[in-house]
Amino acid sequence: MPANLTPEAQAKLAKYSEAKTIEEKIRALEEFLSVAPKHKGAENLLLWARRRLAELREELEEQRRRRRGGGGPRIFVEKEGAAQVAVVGPPNAGKSLLVHRLTGARTRVADYPFSTLLPVPGMLPYKDIQFQLVDTPPLSREAPQYIPRIAGIARNADAVIIVVSLEDDPLRQYIEVRDLLAEHGVYIEKPRGTVRIEKGGEHGVQVLGTGRIVDGTVKDVERLLARYRIYRAKVYVEGEVTLDDIEMAVLRSSVYKPAIVLANKADLPGAGERYRRLYEYLRGRREKSVWLLPVSARTGLNLDRLGELLFHRLGIIRVYTKKPNAEPSRTPVVLPRGSTVRDLAEHIHSDMVEYFLYARVWGPSAKYPGERVGLDHVLEDGDIVEIHSKR
Ligand SMILES: Nc1nc2c(ncn2[C@@H]2O[C@H](COP(=O)(O)OP(=O)(O)OP(=O)(O)O)[C@@H](O)[C@H]2O)c(=O)[nH]1
Ligand SMILES: [Mg+2]
Numbered sequence: 001m002p003a004n005l006t007p008e009a010q011a012k013l014a015k016y017s018e019a020k021t022i023e024e025k026i027r028a029l030e031e032f033l034s035v036a037p038k039h040k041g042a043e044n045l046l047l048w049a050r051r052r053l054a055e056l057r058e059e060l061e062e063q064r065r066r067r068r069g070g071g072g073p074r075i076f077v078e079k080e081g082a083a084q085v086a087v088v089g090p091p092n093a094g095k096s097l098l099v100h101r102l103t104g105a106r107t108r109v110a111d112y113p114f115s116t117l118l119p120v121p122g123m124l125p126y127k128d129i130q131f132q133l134v135d136t137p138p139l140s141r142e143a144p145q146y147i148p149r150i151a152g153i154a155r156n157a158d159a160v161i162i163v164v165s166l167e168d169d170p171l172r173q174y175i176e177v178r179d180l181l182a183e184h185g186v187y188i189e190k191p192r193g194t195v196r197i198e199k200g201g202e203h204g205v206q207v208l209g210t211g212r213i214v215d216g217t218v219k220d221v222e223r224l225l226a227r228y229r230i231y232r233a234k235v236y237v238e239g240e241v242t243l244d245d246i247e248m249a250v251l252r253s254s255v256y257k258p259a260i261v262l263a264n265k266a267d268l269p270g271a272g273e274r275y276r277r278l279y280e281y282l283r284g285r286r287e288k289s290v291w292l293l294p295v296s297a298r299t300g301l302n303l304d305r306l307g308e309l310l311f312h313r314l315g316i317i318r319v320y321t322k323k324p325n326a327e328p329s330r331t332p333v334v335l336p337r338g339s340t341v342r343d344l345a346e347h348i349h350s351d352m353v354e355y356f357l358y359a360r361v362w363g364p365s366a367k368y369p370g371e372r373v374g375l376d377h378v379l380e381d382g383d384i385v386e387i388h389s390k391r
Contacts, residue, residue, distance in 0.1 A: 009037060014229045
């Protein structure tokens with residue numbers, strides 16, 4: 001059930017959700033924290049508010065640094081290649097050595113914890129595409145100052161690689177990383193449901209999507225949003241969600257990121273035994289869709305399998321475009337699995353769909369080479385597509 005707040009505290013939260021600038025948000029949250037009730041029912045909101053405040057202060061600092069003239073290190077890394085993948089994990093797990101071995105990036109490797117303090121990108125080639133891996137500072141409750149920054153990098157990425165070390169209990173490390181990210185609204189285990197709220201619209205509060213609210217009705221959602229002075233909104237619900245999930249979505253959208261756990265240092269004695277515990281745990285939570293691979297950055301074990309694993313975990317396909325009587329493009333367009341000719345056309349140019357006549361397809365999705373298809377034809381990895389348009 002949504003937290004039972006005093007009208008004063010509720011008003012501060014509403015002020016936060018309406019705030020436009022980082023400064024306004026910080027002020028609203030500080031005020032909320034100073035008047036919020038300390039009882040059990042408000043515990044989650046209080047925790048959230050403190051974390052959010054830390055994130056916002058970090059963002060403000062970065063913004064100021066930027067304004068002073070680009071000085072200082074960048075926290076976010078510009079996306080390059082087919083997908084950006086954040087490489088996160090506890091101190092000393094081997095993140096930097098892995099990123100170095102996989103991409104050649106010159107990132108600092110050291111035999112002491114907290115050696116990486118800034119994100120460092122590198123490109124991992126896979127077939128004819130590349131994935132951008134981003135090495136990050138250590139993620140640990142012992143270093144709270146880095147947590148918002150790392151969660152921000154993970155939020156911004158297309159997928160997350162979690163590196164744990166088989167030097168000691170990898171399950172404990174995995175759970176800590178998972179929980180720290182979740183506390184900042186980044187989920188690496190598939191949640192039961194997701195909520196997305198779009199403010200505005202003409203029709204009051206609408207609940208849309210294929211999911212359901214397990215502990216309330218549309219009326220309850222209306223009442224909940226009214227407390228935030230939101231009277232018009234589209235609430236998209238997928239899977240099973242609670243009113244609490246909806247309240248959190250008002251304050252901040254949560255994201256789900258496909259994840260692969262790399263159990264590193266598999267070369268060490270006793271690693272197999274420790275790996276088993278994590279393997280059994282994740283196998284028991286198969287529906288959460290977290291994938292696992294034992295590796296060794298030192299010996300190179302399984303490093304050649306990561307590209308393919310990422311490709312499948314990301315759920316993407318490569319499509320080659322061609323002009324009539326010409327060779328297909330060398331570099332593919334990368335699209336989500338299940339994409340259609342329409343998605344490809346939109347990707348190429350915003351006008352393409354409007355002037356579309358038909359397409360010809362060669363490759364796995366074509367019944368025969370050069371099959372003539374329409375906009376709704378579903379593409380597959382390796383397809384070659386020739387689009388014919390009115391101009
Ligand atoms: N035996 C063994 N040692 C490894 C392996 N991978 C990394 N190491 C060692 O573990 C130590 C830490 O490696 P880093 O790559 O700096 O670890 P990190 O996770 O980036 O550490 P922080 O940046 O401090 O979070 C170094 O001494 C590495 O040589 C591995 O697969 N096997
Ligand atoms: Mg490092």
